[in-house]
Amino acid sequence: xxxxxxxxxxALLIQRWYRQYVARLEIRRRCTWNIFQSIEYAGQQDQIKxxxxxxxxxxxxxxxxxxxxLISHIFRENEIxxxxxxxxxxxxxxxxxxxxxxxxxxxxxxxFCGVSKLVEAFKHKQQLHARYVLQILGETWRLxxxxxxxxxxxxxxxxxxxxxxxxxxQLEDLLLIFYKNGLPSxxxxxxxxxxxxxxxxxxxxxxxxxxxxxxxYPNDVHLNRGNHExxxxxxxxGFTKEVLGKYRVHGKKILKxxxxxxxxxxxxTVIDHKVLIVHGGISDTTDLNVIAxxxxxxxxxxxxxxxxxxxALRPPKMTKLAVNGSNSQTMNSRNGDAGVPVDFRRRxxxxxxxxxxxxxxxxxxxxxxxxxxxxxxxxxxxDELKKRRRLAGFDQSYGERKKPxxxxxxxxxxxxxxxxxxxDLLWSDPMPQNGCIPNEVRGGGCYWGPDVTEEVLGRxxxxxxxxxxxxxxxxxxxxxxxxxxxxxxASNYYEVGSNRGAYIRMGADLVPHFVQYQASRTCRELTLxxxxxxxxxxALQALRRQLFVHKSDLISAFREFDxxxxxxxSPSHWASATESVLKLGLPWRVLRPQLVSSTKxxxxxxxxxxxxxxxTEPKLEISDTSLLETMYKNHSNLxxxxxxxxxxxxxxxxxxxxxxxxxxxxxxxxxxxxxxVIANLAQSIDFNKDxxxxxxxxxxxxRLVDLSAHS
Amino acid sequence: xxxxxxxxxxxxxxxxxLKKLKGAFQAFDxxxxxxxDIKEIGTIFYSLGFFPTQADLQKFTSEVEDERSGYxxxxxxxxxxxxxxxxxxxxxxxxxxxxxxxxxxxxxKRGYLKPEELTNYMTKEGEPFTQEEMDxxxxxxxxEEKKHIYYKDVIPHLTLERKM
Numbered sequence: 070x071x072x073x074x075x076x077x078x079x080a081l082l083i084q085r086w087y088r089q090y091v092a093r094l095e096i097r098r099r100c101t102w103n104i105f106q107s108i109e110y111a112g113q114q115d116q117i118k119x120x121x122x123x124x125x126x127x128x129x130x131x132x133x134x135x136x137x138x139l140i141s142h143i144f145r146e147n148e149i150x151x152x153x154x155x156x157x158x159x160x161x162x163x164x165x166x167x168x169x170x171x172x173x174x175x176x177x178x179x180x181f182c183g184v185s186k187l188v189e190a191f192k193h194k195q196q197l198h199a200r201y202v203l204q205i206l207g208e209t210w211r212l213x214x215x216x217x218x219x220x221x222x223x224x225x226x227x228x229x230x231x232x233x234x235x236x237x238x239q240l241e242d243l244l245l246i247f248y249k250n251g252l253p254s255x256x257x258x259x260x261x262x263x264x265x266x267x268x269x270x271x272x273x274x275x276x277x278x279x280x281x282x283x284x285x286y287p288n289d290v291h292l293n294r295g296n297h298e299x300x301x302x303x304x305x306x307g308f309t310k311e312v313l314g315k316y317r318v319h320g321k322k323i324l325k326x327x328x329x330x331x332x333x334x335x336x337x338t339v340i341d342h343k344v345l346i347v348h349g350g351i352s353d354t355t356d357l358n359v360i361a362x363x364x365x366x367x368x369x370x371x372x373x374x375x376x377x378x379x380x381a382l383r384p385p386k387m388t389k390l391a392v393n394g395s396n397s398q399t400m401n402s403r404n405g406d407a408g409v410p411v412d413f414r415r416r417x418x419x420x421x422x423x424x425x426x427x428x429x430x431x432x433x434x435x436x437x438x439x440x441x442x443x444x445x446x447x448x449x450x451x452d453e454l455k456k457r458r459r460l461a462g463f464d465q466s467y468g469e470r471k472k473p474x475x476x477x478x479x480x481x482x483x484x485x486x487x488x489x490x491x492x493d494l495l496w497s498d499p500m501p502q503n504g505c506i507p508n509e510v511r512g513g514g515c516y517w518g519p520d521v522t523e524e525v526l527g528r529x530x531x532x533x534x535x536x537x538x539x540x541x542x543x544x545x546x547x548x549x550x551x552x553x554x555x556x557x558x559a560s561n562y563y564e565v566g567s568n569r570g571a572y573i574r575m576g577a578d579l580v581p582h583f584v585q586y587q588a589s590r591t592c593r594e595l596t597l598x599x600x601x602x603x604x605x606x607x608a609l610q611a612l613r614r615q616l617f618v619h620k621s622d623l624i625s626a627f628r629e630f631d632x633x634x635x636x637x638x639s640p641s642h643w644a645s646a647t648e649s650v651l652k653l654g655l656p657w658r659v660l661r662p663q664l665v666s667s668t669k670x671x672x673x674x675x676x677x678x679x680x681x682x683x684x685t686e687p688k689l690e691i692s693d694t695s696l697l698e699t700m701y702k703n704h705s706n707l708x709x710x711x712x713x714x715x716x717x718x719x720x721x722x723x724x725x726x727x728x729x730x731x732x733x734x735x736x737x738x739x740x741x742x743x744x745x746v747i748a749n750l751a752q753s754i755d756f757n758k759d760x761x762x763x764x765x766x767x768x769x770x771x772r773l774v775d776l777s778a779h780s
Numbered sequence: 781x782x783x784x785x786x787x788x789x790x791x792x793x794x795x796x797x798l799k800k801l802k803g804a805f806q807a808f809d810x811x812x813x814x815x816x817d818i819k820e821i822g823t824i825f826y827s828l829g830f831f832p833t834q835a836d837l838q839k840f841t842s843e844v845e846d847e848r849s850g851y852x853x854x855x856x857x858x859x860x861x862x863x864x865x866x867x868x869x870x871x872x873x874x875x876x877x878x879x880x881x882x883x884x885x886x887x888x889k890r891g892y893l894k895p896e897e898l899t900n901y902m903t904k905e906g907e908p909f910t911q912e913e914m915d916x917x918x919x920x921x922x923x924e925e926k927k928h929i930y931y932k933d934v935i936p937h938l939t940l941e942r943k944m
Contacts, residue, residue, distance in 0.1 A: 079881035081906035086878055087833050087917055090938045092826030501812050656803055 107711070116359060119169055159210075159326050161203035164319070175201045177208060184281040185252075191274040199319035202277065206326045209280040209336045210711075212287060213333035218365050219283060219357060220259065220338045224577045232260045232573040232581075234345060234537035234545075235295065238269025238308070241588040242570050243278065249584060250572065251281045255289050260338050262537045263295020263554065267306035269559070273315065276327075294334035294365075295348040296495040296513065296538070308543035311423075313406075332366040336494055344579055346535045350497035350553075351525050352515045353505040355490060363487040444570030448500025498539060499548050519549040526552060533571065535581070546584045560587045612664065617682050622650045626673040636676045643673045721761040801861055802830055805854060815851040830870040834907045840864075875939045883930035892928035 173190040253259040266272035282290045303309045313320040338346040496514025501516040534553045540562045560570035571585045626646035630638045644657035808816040844856045902909045921934045
């Protein structure tokens, strides 16, 4: 218009600079995203190793009597009582509500008033009394037992169905959905697609609200089970802790009842016989007729099944393993009876049948064989896992797509088993390439390709698969030629500003419409730069923690690039070494300026950097740094183990159990930890003089502090 | 002939730059099939330190897009980017010029711009911002108290990002 040529040129220049700045932020945001995802998945790998270890011990180990008690303690199958006895145990009637209680009072059968009272109360951060919690849960349990594995819904022209994905204890998101979309009702049916709990701090509140609506409108509210509706997963990811923290007296009972409820949650919802909704996904063997008939409540610990999965790989090596020690199995062919690998069947027997105990298990083995075969199995499992990971395209190297291994037949055989099919529904993820391979990153289910989608949907005459299970930046994402839709309803999942949540509205035309949102008032006010910064800072903090725990390995890797021992290496060597140790597939060169604070003449002083990386708080003085590193590296494993051992969920374990835990862990890690060190460690923690250790206090004692931040 | 010059260009490109291109491309290859959405090309260019105009981007995209699919494959991206690099088609702009640009717009030489003024320039001249871009820029750079854009304070952010 009326501006001079100079002004126009100036404006152009500023526009270009700004666009470039935004583009750089976008690249950083994507990097941050990748960091969170790789750390999340890497954490799940630990759990796999831990469970492999425990399962292996169960089957093969003939321990000294005290340790044997510990192991069976851990795996005690105590759900032998019949339902009637359980009803008595869970009875809420003996629990009195004191006059001092200011929370909501519920009456049954559930009314709309009752549920609204509940929602309001939770909005105002009140807590429901244990009596009412047990009452709601009891009613829910009774209802779920009569529901089928697959719910069938019909759409209709006058109302739309709302479909929500993972909520993960984030109550603000559920409240935001209700605010935007309205409460569930016969005019407003809802499907909630699993993962209601863990990670967020209001998992129980979410469950109580969802169960309340379920009881109120059983035909119009549908809950699908997610992989986090699982007692073992809850031990690690926070739900168990939440319940015990909120209900100190009745927490155990509540958890036990929830265990049963989770096992009775339906597995899938189908709309108009055309749209399938499951939490995880499918596999090449998914057959809804089989799923409809499975005894879903018997598969209580879905996470154990990954062990079956893993051992179904590489049958020849497994066979050799069994031959070494076994007296009673004949190993003429690769497979035993029924064309299924023998070791596979033996695993199935020991983990799923209630009557099994270690003493009825496989015959005794000599300690020597045990040692070798343990290593053999570890090697073959690790090797296979690495290979599968590459096949799934997690390798950053460029180039040709790799073809699936021709050895995948044993996997298909394994997946035909109904309970394994069920696990597939809850744990699988889609992948871009054709095929179907085990999902070793998650430890359960598989990765399935577009060809599998077409085949399975075609076979069942379906047109769309709606699933959740994976966080998406925009809250939803299509893949496989828009035949698979991921819906994720927990906004800001990794950190404030990391992603939006979304839900689906679907009418009779079965076309999904999306509503996106982002909870948290502060998030909306953040500028682009700030929100990237926040997310980035916590991603970097998480990454620094990972670097710390791999300190020793990192130094060895750096030394290989520094033959003259100068203590200095180039940035690109730093990047290669770090990737070779951490294997997170991250762009280390891009991240380096934020991870390495000082460089001398463009080179990295790695000794200095390692020293800077971390230190614990002064209150825990442990001189043995490698022990510290070991402990920190296994932080979440340790917590899981503690909680497993603490079977009465009291939050305290005895000194003796503490010592045995360490022994177990150290044999798992193949490191030596002497009794003296353990004793000193126990003493350095503030525990009750009666010889028991508070788990929470112990866990809190470990926090990462950046040395350079103090200078 | 065209073939020969292509391979010549490829060999001229040293591995360091190749890695950089690969990295930028891969960050947007969300389907892991060596393609990126054409809408991301601008972002990729900027992240590599180039300053194409919108017209430049359109031209580039039309030359490399896969039959109007909306995607660009690495195999076409690489030679085209190599050419850009070798011919230095979209050279970076010197930092000092940025300050001069702001000073040109600050007619009264107050040391700041008012949001309305900046909005006028950014959305009406040059290669106009979308409303979203404008809102974002204002939120990021407007001083909260005085409600002005003190461009001397803003410039270090715009240029600091680049030095990463």
